[in-house]
Amino acid sequence: MFTIYVYVLDTLADWELGHVISELNSGRFFKKDAPLVSLKTVSYSEAPIHTMGGLTIVPDCLIDDMIVSKTSVLLLPGADTWNDPKHAAIIKKAGELLSFGALVCAICGATAALADFGLFDQRPHTSNGPGFLDMICPGYKGQEFYINKPSVSDNxxxxxxxxxxxxxxxxxxxxxxxxxxxxxxxxxxxxxTGNSEQFFALMQSLPSGEEK
Structure with missing residues (x-):
């Protein structure tokens, strides 16, 4: 089973997580032999957080409760509050997970937090455009590994x-x-694309021929 830890923090950019968490949680398009997936929200405290979209989220667990395993996955969303020192613990945990071989996924402002911690110094990565990380991350040294694409996967x-x-x-x-x-x-x-032909192709690709 994969345990998907979703880090939540104030001003979290709701839309950045929408596609991935809805599909992983619902399993509506999973193949028949797909591994089990469990989603948990995690934060630095038990206090509710408030997203950029105005939603209130109560974390399921704390950073210390996270299990470092190859079947652990950490999702780090964008937010306007990543420069707060209280988020250092989750960035350290991200480093532990990466070293262990677990999957870490960061988007938008979360990439800056990882970059400033030195986690991009020797790995292909992207962010919000060339020069963005240089501008806001004093500790960033991974310029030669920056790839100017919307999303970059490196192991x-x-x-x-x-x-x-x-x-x-x-x-x-x-x-x-x-x-x-x-x-x-x-x-x-x-x-x-919104192309209806792709919708029907999607439905026909499922084991039963229809959405679960």
């Missing part, structure tokens, strides 16, 4: 810009292996 590290949410979700789902390859391609093309 167990997947990073994305604020405009790369859908591709980021696709790469995470692909890494976990919970969709059949043709289902994933049709899913991505449908949500990218």
């Amino acid at each position: 167990n590290l997947i990073t994305a810009s604020c405009t790369g949410t859908l591709l980021w979700a696709k790469q995470i789902i692909e890494h976990l292996g919970v969709f059949a390859s043709n289902t994933l391609e049709s899913w991505y093309e449908y949500f990218t």
